[in-house]
Amino acid sequence: MLIFWIIAGWVGLALLPWYGVEDFLTFSWLAEGWPLDPDLAPAAVLVAKGEKLWLAPLLLALAAPLMVLGRAKSDPVHARILIAAGGFGFAWLVAQGLGIGLRGFTAPWLEALFGPLGERQFGMGYGALLTASAFLFLFTQGIAARGAVGGDVFVAGAIGGVIAVVAIFVFFPIARMLMAAFVSDEGRLSIGVFAAKVTDGRIWGLGCLSGGRCGAAWNSLGLAVLVGVLTTALGLAFALVLTRSGFRHKRSLRALTVLPIITPPFVIGLAIILLFGLSGAVTTGVADILGIRPTRWVYGLPGVLIAQVLAFTPIAFLVLIGVVEGVSPSMEEAAQTLRASRWQTFRTVSLPLMRPGLANAFLLGFIESMADFGNPLVLGGNFDVLSTEIFFAIVGAQYDQSRAAILAMVLLGFTLGAFYLQRFWLGRKSYTTVTGKGDAGVHPAMPKGLAVPVHVVVALWSAFTLVIYGMILYGSVVRLWGVDNSLTLKHYVTAFSLAWGEGGLRWTGSAWDSFWTTMLIASAAAPLTAAIGLITAYLLTRQDFAGKKSFEFGTMLSFAIPGTVIGVAYIMAFNVPPIEITGTGLILVISFIFRNMPVGVRAGIASMSQLDRSLDESSLTLGANSWQTFRAVILPLLRPAILAALVYSFVRAMTAISAVIFLVSARYDMATSYIIGRVENNDYGLAIAYSTALIFVMLAAVGLLQLLVGRTRIGRRTSFGQGH
């Protein structure tokens, strides 16, 4: 490993172009003047030519580890050299990147100290990336050699890697963005401006108690709590029907619960308007029967609530199904033999053991609702919430960056509060139920008193979901909704036509470009998201290290920040060196990874906290290292969590809108932003048709992933056969 990273570092420093190169992966730069052209040259060549001399210390820092090669790992000098060289190299790389930009020094005090700098530099490229990784992992190997985290190189490297990427792609942009909160209109730093804006009545007003309008903060909070409770309850109901009842059509029920997440958020909002809007089918129908005028009742809290519960119940379900299945049947059997009735067993054993799942599901629902942007935008009416306020603060006529930043801080406060409440509620109890012993029990059926209401709720909600999707499907084949209700396929043809022309198949439909971009970016982001999420979950549940609390906080942070804020923050942070990736596909992939990673983390934590530690420990004492243990023991037992993470991140990458709308470019347009564009042009038919097509594509993808990941056989008997 050590030699690998030393070589990688030198490749990055002496072979690859140091600065960003367009179309790096086509390797056309090899023929365009590399290695001497200043834009394409490796750092070592630049320094040798006497240019960009501030890169020279990196060469020294990377030469130092060569001295380590002959030494034993237990030699303290070994560790010291690696820590010093890796630490200095990484720090210097970051410092020069931040300190020297497009116009020489980036801060006045640097110029005052060193005098003006004639040269300038662009965003870092693959050479810099590889060298930075090498420095980072040399540093973590040094730390491990000194005995940190049990001397485990994999764990030390994983911690270092996750901290580095989270710092660069979450903290750095957010910090740049929050700095804006203290900047007055004239561009000066000011606490007064901050204080005035933070206590604004439009954020904290309580007018709704006396018939007026409440501040966005209270609206968001109330909505999020309602959504969290409702989605958790519904998710639990679905999970219970699937695992603890004799219900016949479990597969179709499972598919039904997955439907809403594979739907662009915009579309559910649209369907709800078609049903409950001023001229919606249900509203006008009820008004006719009762003989009253139809109203705009759905706009505001009711509409947003319905849409969000529809959209986020499946997330709660995906989290809960793993936990509900994971409760060891022998615990429930033990309770029954202790003379607990089925209801008492459920209340005193099953439900408490599901607590980590319930808490996680609530937390996800709460945060999702806080961060949701599409539904409040479509259905909010006068019901202001923080996420849309942030959007309007930035894109609206106000263009008030500091107000946006302050709203973001309020939002962050709420989500962090929920996070700590959850930890408090879970407390220090153990919820481990899968032990190293084989478990041969069966889950008991739900008690009667519970089964009836649960089945009723599930049936009603399923019916409602079906109606919503019926509306979407119908809407996509109607010529012009509400005006000309004749059936047509022309929207699909416009979007997805193919033609045979010169050079074979031609993608003539207007949607193909954005469609393939979306597919590419979603399939690049999903495995990366799942991987980094599960590794983080593994570190959090299985390893002890200093600063673990802040580590957990850091990895969850991006989830608590609405996409709009992430979008704006990314644009502000990554438009200029040292990392210049605005307008590329990479920035979209990265934003998806860090937006969706917390779901992988939470799903992983929930499942992993049910795996007994002695499983890992026995693997370690059998000679597997921690990476092999992770791969051979933990991963296979985590398949439900992996599936959840993969599905969720793929689907979110295809349906997300809030961050995307800031980050797309002409070359990398995403499906959702294209659809929004159609909606703005009142081209509802095409928009809905495109969305419908996306839904089917994602259905296929989910099925495929389910096949690929498969199920792990751990030999539990089940009392409910597969539908015979």
Added chain:
Amino acid sequence: MHAINAKAASVRFQGVTKVYGRDVVAVNQIDLEVAAGTLVTLLGPSGCGKTTTLRMIAGLEMATKGRILIGDRDVTALPATDRDVSMVFQSYALFPHMTVMENVSYGLKFSGFAKAETRERALAGLGLVGLDGYGGRLPSELSGGQQQRVAVARALVLEPQVLLFDEPLSNLDAKLRRQVREEIREIQQKLGLTVVYVTHDQEEALAVSDRIVVMRNAAIAQIGSPRDLYEAPADAFVADFIGEANLIGVEIIAVAGEIAEIAIAGYRHRLAARGLTPGPAQLAVRPSRLRLVRGADGDGVAAEVAKATYVGNRMEYTLVAPFGTLFAVSDDVVTPYRPGEAVTISFAASGPVLIPAG
């Protein structure tokens, strides 16, 4: 068929301390030596640090201070993976998603054996624990005793320098416990393994061990062979923990050479002084080493039978003597003493030992 050989090595602790958090001392300044090819038991009440000690040998916990050596190699800073040690867990920790065969092959796979040899060794391991033909099953399809054996086989096939057992029998029923513990001992002796074994059951410890390390409050109370510990406990704690003992406060009147003369409620008795000097001391007497004679006027201490219990192969008595209650057993089940009856207690020639006063 591959035969399993031992590469048994010794284990040495030099001044090892383990502190959790800031100030929770789990193990305090322990020096310990486990000779190669022996079975050493760590025995003690829960919370005494025995499991922590075991986990430090495995590399699952890192020593805060001191050195740990396996063979001649300093492994203090080595993680579990890099130590040639395997462990059988209290919960067995069988991987539920792997078959028995996969479980047993698991460690071999990571030790770089070829496929064919991995299989051969795994089969040999299963054979050794009497589970031929069970390779295709899942752990959940085995009984507790069978799961336990799979766990043992999984650890054995690696031919570790040291094999660790963490309360391996606590999940088994009494009859099986005796059987499995004999099997473990047999395999250990046959293969010449170095085994460190943790238990809180003193009978189990006496039955399987070459040497026993009795631990108390994060420190070692006494190390010795089972017979040493039973017959010559260093203090009241060891005497009481290893096989019940009656602890009687006595007065040493005189010491002549190796022999001390003691007085208990007026009765005089001579026994080994074990380095004690005249003054107060304690006498530890196993229940089986109390001699009972009917009637209050024999040579000894008068007492009264408070409770008499018939347990099949012997009688158990609770006696009230001037210095407190005593627990005694007697092989005479034909003419037992009845509650309320007066007896005279004396001490067997070997067995009772003097230990320092509380």
